[in-house]
Amino acid sequence: xxxxxxxxxxxxxxxxxxxxxxxxxxxxxxxxxxxxxxxxxxxxxxxxxxxxxxxxxxxxxxxxxxxxxxxxxxxxxxxxxxxxxxxxxxxxxxxxxxxxxx
Amino acid sequence: xxxxxxxxxxxxxxxxxxxxxxxxxxxxxxxxxxxxxxxxxxxxxxxxxxxxxxxxxxxxxxxxxxxxxxxxxxxxxxxxxxxxxxxxxxxxxxxxxxxxxxxxxxxxxxxxxxxxxxxxxxxxxxxxxxxxxxxxxxxxxxxxxxxxxxxxxxxxxxxxxxxxxxxxxxxxxxxxxxxxxxxxxxxxxxxxxxxxxxxxxxxxxxxxxxxxxxxxxxxxxxxxxxxxxxxxxxxxxxxxxxxxxxxxxxxxxxxxxxxxxxxxxxxxxxxxxxxxxxxxxxxxxxxxxxxxxxxxxxxxxxxxxxxxxxxxxxxxxxxxxxxxxxxxxxxxxxxxx
Ligand SMILES: [Mg+2]
Numbered sequence: 359x360x361x362x363x364x365x366x367x368x369x370x371x372x373x374x375x376x377x378x379x380x381x382x383x384x385x386x387x388x389x390x391x392x393x394x395x396x397x398x399x400x401x402x403x404x405x406x407x408x409x410x411x412x413x414x415x416x417x418x419x420x421x422x423x424x425x426x427x428x429x430x431x432x433x434x435x436x437x438x439x440x441x442x443x444x445x446x447x448x449x450x451x452x453x454x455x456x457x458x459x460x
Numbered sequence: 461x462x463x464x465x466x467x468x469x470x471x472x473x474x475x476x477x478x479x480x481x482x483x484x485x486x487x488x489x490x491x492x493x494x495x496x497x498x499x500x501x502x503x504x505x506x507x508x509x510x511x512x513x514x515x516x517x518x519x520x521x522x523x524x525x526x527x528x529x530x531x532x533x534x535x536x537x538x539x540x541x542x543x544x545x546x547x548x549x550x551x552x553x554x555x556x557x558x559x560x561x562x563x564x565x566x567x568x569x570x571x572x573x574x575x576x577x578x579x580x581x582x583x584x585x586x587x588x589x590x591x592x593x594x595x596x597x598x599x600x601x602x603x604x605x606x607x608x609x610x611x612x613x614x615x616x617x618x619x620x621x622x623x624x625x626x627x628x629x630x631x632x633x634x635x636x637x638x639x640x641x642x643x644x645x646x647x648x649x650x651x652x653x654x655x656x657x658x659x660x661x662x663x664x665x666x667x668x669x670x671x672x673x674x675x676x677x678x679x680x681x682x683x684x685x686x687x688x689x690x691x692x693x694x695x696x697x698x699x700x701x702x703x704x705x706x707x708x709x710x711x712x713x714x715x716x717x718x719x720x721x722x723x724x725x726x727x728x729x730x731x732x733x734x735x736x737x738x739x740x741x742x743x744x745x746x747x748x749x750x751x752x753x754x755x756x757x758x759x760x761x762x763x764x765x766x767x768x769x770x771x772x773x774x775x776x777x778x779x780x781x782x783x784x785x786x787x788x789x790x791x792x793x794x795x796x797x
Contacts, residue, residue: 364687367687369685369733391741391742391743394741398743402741402756405754439643440641
């Protein structure tokens with residue numbers, strides 16, 4: 359028997375409050391592997407937006423920044439991958455120096 | 461207050477009286493539909509090829525052209541060159557219904573997952589309606605034995621092949637489903653189904669004594685979300701070689717309603733997240749450097765079950781299910797003559 363790596367998949371619902379990076383409706387709900395973390399999710403949103411130059415994104419679940427894999431998040435919060443996770447994405451915080459120049 | 465809706469299917473453990481009430485509710489509301497399905501299945505499942513000529517015999521009604529050359533080449537020794545009118549052999553069916561008991565079934569139309577108290581979600585009700593409808597039709601058809609499985613983290617036999625399926629048995633079956641299992645192990649379901657079918661074929665004494673052919677059919681009722689597609693695909697092909705047919709009914713409460721009557725619990729947010737449009741993100745190795753790149757594709761494009769139908773409303777079920785079965789019988793009966 360060959361062994362195949364099992365990556366549980368789960369539905370995520372992507373949303374944002376920043377109008378310039380809103381996804382088309384049909385791309386907002388998607389099945390992803392639970393081993394994804396911020397970087398993977400960020401490139402996913404860039405792919406879905408069709409961005410040629412990727413923008414770094416941060417992700418929030420219930421208002422808290424995601425700093426682990428989805429899998430770890432699920433374990434920590436005793437949620438199963440059978441549920442649909444609501445993920446809010448925002449442009450990753452700009453370093454303070456740039457902010458100061460505004 | 462009049463009792464219009466179904467009894468709540470979301471309780472943690474279902475008592476037998478409430479399971480029976482749930483069964484009675486769903487089997488009576490789907491009764492007209494199950495009559496339609498029964499009639500369609502009767503046409504599909506009963507043998508109809510009485511007039512076909514087949515076989516290799518020393519005497520018969522018509523020559524088998526394919527046998528002529530070997531006949532001459534063998535110095536007229538391989539002389540089974542005749543075909544006879546085939547008598548349709550009796551068929552008996554062993555039919556398995558497998559219902560997805562995982563959490564995703566309950567959280568489908570509520571969007572946020574848990575916290576859905578009472579009433580039950582669209583997918584749950586659709587799953588129960590489907591189970592009641594299909595099992596009632598098969599019972600009316602008296603085509604053979606019926607078995608019902610639940611699956612998720614593990615596979616459970618909610619009703620075994622060797623016990624007659626009565627209304628009481630139907631109610632007892634509903635006791636097994638709470639849609640709370642925290643995984644959907646589809647690979648395990650297919651593997652164990654095949655094992656159960658093999659055992660059932662061996663132990664079917666009735667068919668052995670009256671010389672009936674045993675046909676085996678599994679109907680999986682699920683939201684369709686599962687992993688390990690490649691491994692499942694191999695098992696499905698292997699099952700097909702053993703004449704075990706698997707039809708997958710994807711219950712999809714996000715499908716647009718077919719009539720003006722909208723199902724309760726369908727909201728704006730649920731729109732556009734139908735399994736039909738659902739995409740999946742996978743990291744795949746690129747050709748050149750073997751570097752993993754993110755690809756987004758349609759989920760159903762990699763779906764491992766060849767015969768699947770997507771049902772958004774129970775009223776569509778008789779039509780689409782019989783269409784899928786007709787397709788399979790066409791392939792197996794015509795292909796394996
Ligand atoms: Mg599931």
